[in-house]
Amino acid sequence: MKSDIRVCTAWKSEHARPVYTLDNTCPDCGAEAVNSVPAPFSPEDSYGEYRRSLKRRSRE
Numbered sequence: 001m002k003s004d005i006r007v008c009t010a011w012k013s014e015h016a017r018p019v020y021t022l023d024n025t026c027p028d029c030g031a032e033a034v035n036s037v038p039a040p041f042s043p044e045d046s047y048g049e050y051r052r053s054l055k056r057r058s059r060e
Ligand SMILES: [Zn+2]
Pocket: 008, 009, 010, 011, 014, 015, 019, 026, 027, 028, 029, 030, 031
């Protein structure tokens, strides 16, 4: 069973959180919705945060 969940490509500017839909476009803002999860926006942010929390952990 495949999941056809798509996510609004403009969620970072249009929404407070990722908007998921089964359609080709976001039901809220009408922007393109793409299959699969991670937003092409700034993966560095979350990775950075992830890394920082890892660092913090290893130091404690
Ligand atoms: Zn949207």
